Amino acid sequence: MRLGVQALLLSPLLILPSAAVETRSSSSRPRGVSPEHAKFYKSGSTDDTFTCISNPSISIPFSRVNDDFCDCPDGSDEPGTAACSSISPLSPPQYGPGPDISGGQAINSTLALPGFYCKNKGHIPAYLPFESVNDGRCDYDVCCDGSDEWAAVGGTKCEDRCKQIGAEHRKSEEIRLKSLRGALKRRKELGTAAARMRKEAELLISDLEVEIQAGEVKVKQAEENLVQVEKREKLKIVRGDGKGKTGGKLGVLVGLSKNRVTELRTALEKTRKQRDAMVARVTELEDLLLALKTDYNPNFNDEGVKVAVRGWEDYAARETDDVWSEDEDRDLTAILAEDSDSNGINWAEFEEVEPESDVDALYQVASYLPAPLQAWIDGKVSAIRRILVENGVLPDKSTSGSGEASENKAIKEAKKAVSDAEKSLSDDRLLLDKRKQELEKDYGPDDVFRALVGRCIEKDSGEYTYELCFLTQTKQKSKKGGAHTSLGNFAGFETEQVDEVLPKDGKGLGKGERIVLKYENGQHCWNGPNRSARVVLACSENDEIWKVSESEKCVYRIEAGTAAACGWRDGNEENVKPEQDSKDEL
Numbered sequence: 390m391r392l393g394v395q396a397l398l399l400s401p402l403l404i405l406p407s408a409a410v411e412t413r414s415s416s417s418r419p420r421g422v423s424p425e426h427a428k429f430y431k432s433g434s435t436d437d438t439f440t441c442i443s444n445p446s447i448s449i450p451f452s453r454v455n456d457d458f459c460d461c462p463d464g465s466d467e468p469g470t471a472a473c474s475s476i477s478p479l480s481p482p483q484y485g486p487g488p489d490i491s492g493g494q495a496i497n498s499t500l501a502l503p504g505f506y507c508k509n510k511g512h513i514p515a516y517l518p519f520e521s522v523n524d525g526r527c528d529y530d531v532c533c534d535g536s537d538e539w540a541a542v543g544g545t546k547c548e549d550r551c552k553q554i555g556a557e558h559r560k561s562e563e564i565r566l567k568s569l570r571g572a573l574k575r576r577k578e579l580g581t582a583a584a585r586m587r588k589e590a591e592l593l594i595s596d597l598e599v600e601i602q603a604g605e606v607k608v609k610q611a612e613e614n615l616v617q618v619e620k621r622e623k624l625k626i627v628r629g630d631g632k633g634k635t636g637g638k639l640g641v642l643v644g645l646s647k648n649r650v651t652e653l654r655t656a657l658e659k660t661r662k663q664r665d666a667m668v669a670r671v672t673e674l675e676d677l678l679l680a681l682k683t684d685y686n687p688n689f690n691d692e693g694v695k696v697a698v699r700g701w702e703d704y705a706a707r708e709t710d711d712v713w714s715e716d717e718d719r720d721l722t723a724i725l726a727e728d729s730d731s732n733g734i735n736w737a738e739f740e741e742v743e744p745e746s747d748v749d750a751l752y753q754v755a756s757y758l759p760a761p762l763q764a765w766i767d768g769k770v771s772a773i774r775r776i777l778v779e780n781g782v783l784p785d786k787s788t789s790g791s792g793e794a795s796e797n798k799a800i801k802e803a804k805k806a807v808s809d810a811e812k813s814l815s816d817d818r819l820l821l822d823k824r825k826q827e828l829e830k831d832y833g834p835d836d837v838f839r840a841l842v843g844r845c846i847e848k849d850s851g852e853y854t855y856e857l858c859f860l861t862q863t864k865q866k867s868k869k870g871g872a873h874t875s876l877g878n879f880a881g882f883e884t885e886q887v888d889e890v891l892p893k894d895g896k897g898l899g900k901g902e903r904i905v906l907k908y909e910n911g912q913h914c915w916n917g918p919n920r921s922a923r924v925v926l927a928c929s930e931n932d933e934i935w936k937v938s939e940s941e942k943c944v945y946r947i948e949a950g951t952a953a954a955c956g957w958r959d960g961n962e963e964n965v966k967p968e969q970d971s972k973d974e975l
Contacts, residue, residue, distance in 0.1 A: 517532050572955050576837070846949070926951055
């Protein structure tokens, strides 16, 4: 079958080189055919025909294969020429009658072959687009053996460079694989560290839960203790301290009086010292004025001196009653002496408790009763006393004089114990909630990014330096100074399909599904949205930023490498075998 009348008319005008038709043998396959498609190009049968791959109803003589004329609608008869390069892989199936097919039958015009097969002995076989076959240019990046220019169009001759290119490729591939092995090793280390951190977090949560249970018990005990202290303090009536001191109001009065006397004695002692100091100072001044009166010359006409002398004479002639006698000083000394049984007040007589008489003991009937009955009576008495206190019949602690400070202190301490226990319990509960949230947070595949939280890397990009902190935030730092610009805070994970040629150094996204870190709600962009960033990650031994771009206004795209992204449906890592000395590690 021939395609098109015009092509048929022009075919006699085409002068084919002698090498246009490849010599066939039972063991060879046509030019441009790969081993996987060789099964379609077997000759030697009785009819010696070729069947179009995608249109099995169409057959042509095998001699028309690679005759530089497109016979099959799918171009399968021209694997080694550019004759069928005009067929688009996007063309829909065509319908129409042909020489060997009935009307209305579908014709598959989609290219059946991926391209011209370059054997590239010494390197990696590859497919070259059909339109590049015999185009007068050596496509060494795909066909390093130069087989795509077999017709030498325009005198173009492409030598075989596969040995050199293959050696360079193997060297760079060895470096890339070595780096990739290192990345996989570090990925395992990160996974181990993340698992350990998760286990530690779980243990901390378990310990906190135990502490919270103990804290709840402590709060309950403190509250019960406060109730008991308040009840005990409320039932107190002014009484002695049970240590041989007088009880009742007399004991309180004795204590207050003794304290007051001590205060007055201290003040009097201070006043006496001030008096003695002033007397000494006045005596010194009098001696100075007396010497002036005695030694001055009356014939010397100095009005100031005369006035001073007359003033002294008037002062000396004036009668005063401020002279202290020895008896008065002796009495004052006696007053300032400490109280004892021979001087002042004998406080011990008022503080000591008189021994209880046998008659008084007889009236304590309850002491002769059985213990259960004593407890019952004490309980009833306490209940009655509490009712009397609440109704104002008996004095409350607020009217108990010196006992108020002691009672208030006891209650304050009990309340403080409750407050401290409640605060400690509240802090533990807040910390528990925080740690549970951190434990349940998404840290990516196998929790591996838990080991990278807060780790920051930077990229110098001309006017700015970009900073990426894993799972926290991203920043844009101006080299001219000033405040940093936030590109967003971490918001979650996504995935993205990429299809890029991997650079020789391996620092690129390559092909496959990649992990994406989303950073949102950054600093507001003038006349635009809040800044945000998408960080697309690929496998790399080191944590590093490769490329930063602004895909939209105030929307940044960061391409970065990290070992944490290794093993995530990454086609670049397939068939990577560990080195002999690192089998256990990988």
